[in-house]
Amino acid sequence: MKKPRFLLWFIIALTLFSILIDLPRVNNKFRIDPQFFLRFLIGSKDLSFRKGLDLEGGTSITLRANMDGISKDQQTTALESAKTVIERRINLFGVSEPVIQTATVNNDYRIIVEIPGVTDVNQAINLVGTTAKLEFRELYIASPSALLTYETTKPTGLTGADLANAEASFDQNTGQPVVQFSVNNNSQNKFFEVTKKLVGKPMAICLDKQCFSAPTVQQAIRDTGQITGGFTTEQAKELATQLNAGALPVPLSVLEQNTIGATLGSSSLQKSLFAGILGFIIIVIFMSVLYGRLGMVASLALAIYALLVLAIFKLSTITPYGITLTLSGIAGFILSIGMAVDANILIFERMKEEQRQGKRKEVVLELGFLRAWTSIRDSNVATLITCFILYQFGTGIVRGFALVLAIGVLVSMFSAIVVTRTLLRMVYK
Amino acid sequence: MDIIGKKYLYFIISLVIIIPCIISLLLFGLNLSIDFTGGSRLTLLFPNKVSEHSVRTVRETLNVKKIKMSSLEKSTNRIFIRTETLDQNKNSEFINALHKKLKDFKQEQFETIGPTIGKETTENAIKAVILASILIVLYITLSFRKVPKPASSFRFGVCAIVALIHDILVVVGVFSILGHFFGVEVNSLFVTALLTVIGFSVHDTIVVFDRIRENLRRLPGISFDKIVNESILQTLDRSLNTSLTVVLVLFSLLLFGGESIRWFVVALLIGIISGTYSSIFNASPLLVVWHEKSNIAS
Numbered sequence: 001m002k003k004p005r006f007l008l009w010f011i012i013a014l015t016l017f018s019i020l021i022d023l024p025r026v027n028n029k030f031r032i033d034p035q036f037f038l039r040f041l042i043g044s045k046d047l048s049f050r051k052g053l054d055l056e057g058g059t060s061i062t063l064r065a066n067m068d069g070i071s072k073d074q075q076t077t078a079l080e081s082a083k084t085v086i087e088r089r090i091n092l093f094g095v096s097e098p099v100i101q102t103a104t105v106n107n108d109y110r111i112i113v114e115i116p117g118v119t120d121v122n123q124a125i126n127l128v129g130t131t132a133k134l135e136f137r138e139l140y141i142a143s144p145s146a147l148l149t150y151e152t153t154k155p156t157g158l159t160g161a162d163l164a165n166a167e168a169s170f171d172q173n174t175g176q177p178v179v180q181f182s183v184n185n186n187s188q189n190k191f192f193e194v195t196k197k198l199v200g201k202p203m204a205i206c207l208d209k210q211c212f213s214a215p216t217v218q219q220a221i222r223d224t225g226q227i228t229g230g231f232t233t234e235q236a237k238e239l240a241t242q243l244n245a246g247a248l249p250v251p252l253s254v255l256e257q258n259t260i261g262a263t264l265g266s267s268s269l270q271k272s273l274f275a276g277i278l279g280f281i282i283i284v285i286f287m288s289v290l291y292g293r294l295g296m297v298a299s300l301a302l303a304i305y306a307l308l309v310l311a312i313f314k315l316s317t318i319t320p321y322g323i324t325l326t327l328s329g330i331a332g333f334i335l336s337i338g339m340a341v342d343a344n345i346l347i348f349e350r351m352k353e354e355q356r357q358g359k360r361k362e363v364v365l366e367l368g369f370l371r372a373w374t375s376i377r378d379s380n381v382a383t384l385i386t387c388f389i390l391y392q393f394g395t396g397i398v399r400g401f402a403l404v405l406a407i408g409v410l411v412s413m414f415s416a417i418v419v420t421r422t423l424l425r426m427v428y429k
Numbered sequence: 430m431d432i433i434g435k436k437y438l439y440f441i442i443s444l445v446i447i448i449p450c451i452i453s454l455l456l457f458g459l460n461l462s463i464d465f466t467g468g469s470r471l472t473l474l475f476p477n478k479v480s481e482h483s484v485r486t487v488r489e490t491l492n493v494k495k496i497k498m499s500s501l502e503k504s505t506n507r508i509f510i511r512t513e514t515l516d517q518n519k520n521s522e523f524i525n526a527l528h529k530k531l532k533d534f535k536q537e538q539f540e541t542i543g544p545t546i547g548k549e550t551t552e553n554a555i556k557a558v559i560l561a562s563i564l565i566v567l568y569i570t571l572s573f574r575k576v577p578k579p580a581s582s583f584r585f586g587v588c589a590i591v592a593l594i595h596d597i598l599v600v601v602g603v604f605s606i607l608g609h610f611f612g613v614e615v616n617s618l619f620v621t622a623l624l625t626v627i628g629f630s631v632h633d634t635i636v637v638f639d640r641i642r643e644n645l646r647r648l649p650g651i652s653f654d655k656i657v658n659e660s661i662l663q664t665l666d667r668s669l670n671t672s673l674t675v676v677l678v679l680f681s682l683l684l685f686g687g688e689s690i691r692w693f694v695v696a697l698l699i700g701i702i703s704g705t706y707s708s709i710f711n712a713s714p715l716l717v718v719w720h721e722k723s724n725i726a727s
Contacts, residue, residue, distance in 0.1 A: 259540070261537040268687050268689055271686055287674075328621060338671075353663065
């Protein structure tokens with residue numbers, strides 16, 4: 001038979017490929033790079049599992065954007081720019097791989113922020129948080145010595161949303177710390193008109209109805225400007241952060257937040273991994289006791305299955321549909337191992353029955369697979385339906401579980417039908 | 430072995446388990462977590478065993494800070510506190526105040542869920558369970574449409590759902606009892622467990638039904654109840670072996686998987702065991718009862 005031979009090589013190749021993907025890159029004395037053959041695709045980045053906050057520790061915050069006073073057609077844009085602002089703020093802070101998503105639920109606009117590693121919630125909330133709008137305001141009494149409060153100023157129409165970016169730097173002539181900012185492409189005309197009127201007068205910078213600085217406008221500003229005010233380097237940095245930060249186009253409020261300590265995360269990971277490995281060993285022993293040689297072959301197929309699924313998890317992180325491994329996801333994975341075994345048990349029980357009727361071994365093998373197929377198909381489709389529903393309605397942990405279980409079910413059908421059968425055709429004679 | 434002959438005995442066993450579950454559900458309801466109700470959950474980690482003194486201090490501090498607490502539980506070195514919805518400032522205030530009295534603890538987790546999210550989660554959970562059940566009946570009806578007379582694919586679908594409701598009632602009911610007497614909470618992971626149980630229950634039932642379908646085709650002369658009994662016996666080894674494998678894996682998760690998924694695993698365990706029972710002793714015997722009843726009627 002030519003086809004099984006080909007399939008066997010295909011399975012061996014697939015297994016080797018998965019092992020190479022699953023292995024971590026070693027960067028100490030011995031430099032080993034198992035993913036060398038993928039470097040042209042993924043660049044020099046390390047391929048690794050994306051761990052959820054419950055396994056790594058960190059903070060997740062769900063924010064609701066208050067869209068009152070923003071016209072319907074502008075709401076999506078406002079949400080997106082709020083997201084960009086938060087992204088910029090977190091990047092400024094130097095957090096690795098934050099996940100920031102927007103979501104719309106029943107006309108509610110939301111931003112979901114996940115910051116791995118940061119467990120100081122105060123810091124996190126301040127980082128993305130509830131900080132309201134940044135405004136540039138005009139003083140009623142245009143004198144640098146005038147009292148600076150929100151009440152003594154009036155709006156100019158310029159807000160943080162008009163800014164594209166701000167950073168602290170040094171004046172080229174004087175060497176003084178300054179804050180440089182650039183204006184949004186869309187707001188340049190507006191910015192120019194307002195600042196033209198204010199030349200020689202102070203313009204107050206107010207964050208969340210608190211005015212903290214009122215530099216004098218030297219000239220009309222169109223695209224980039226500079227704030228000089230004799231600050232220290234620290235003050236310049238702080239102002240730049242506030243300008244960046246306060247550029248939220250909509251006020252945000254916290255709907256949900258969750259902070260998980262890093263130690264809790266890593267101990268959960270270790271525990272569930274240990275449980276998973278133990279579960280796997282139990283299955284191998286159980287199958288070998290119940291079905292002898294057949295069971296051992298099934299265990300081998302199961303190992304291939306586990307390698308394949310892990311490789312899919314790892315590879316998915318370089319696509320836009322990266323799978324995040326959470327605690328419930330690992331539970332889903334372990335459960336899918338159980339379901340993968342079920343397919344094999346169905347087949348082996350069927351083979352036993354056919355054998356009792358005194359059929360030839362090769363016939364028994366093929367009949368076992370053929371007759372068990374409808375059960376395997378129908379039961380797995382039912383599970384896939386459940387996964388689909390879970391994914392549609394679930395959030396966070398529930399989604400992670402559904403996705404992993406669905407992938408597990410699909411791969412397990414491949415492993416139970418194709419891998420086990422091919423291996424058995426070699427062994428079972 | 431004659432399972433169909435004793436079918437009413439098996440129905441009674443199911444009822445004996447389900448009736449207390451229903452009573453508990455009606456009387457006590459479920460102990461819903463903040464995932465559904467909204468609120469805050471704080472976990473404090475202590476380096477040593479939690480002392481009575483620590484617990485008392487935590488209670489006092491909550492009182493001083495005027496934070497409404499709905500429950501306080503402790504494990505070996507953790508204290509879990511459930512409160513009304515707190516914001517970050519209030520939480521830090523509380524933690525700082527507590528740090529003045531108790532030196533050596535760390536806040537391991539702080540979770541706050543607003544009432545909007547809670548309501549949404551509840552609605553979505555109910556929708557998910559109902560929709561999943563409907564889709565599964567439809568799938569079975571479709572997949573069994575070529576089943577030979579006297580059976581009908583619709584009956585297969587309905588009986589699978591009855592077995593499924595059986596399993597849902599058992600899991601939800603047991604958690605209602607656990608919630609009332611041991612303070613076990615139902616959270617969104619529980620909904621995940623419930624939906625997995627649904628998947629598994631149907632999975633198990635379909636395997637038996639698939640065999641009935643095959644035997645009806647192969648042995649046209651034999652009476653319906655004999656065929657069903659034979660089919661259950663033929664698939665019994667498989668049902669038990671599969672369930673045993675899954676149960677063993679779940680046990681290893683239960684023993685070593687850590688506290689955060691403990692009750693999730695318990696829900697799965699109960700559901701899988703109930704699912705195995707109902708697919709063998711409820712779903713298929715019910716097909717026979719329906720068949721007999723409709724024969725008398727015609």
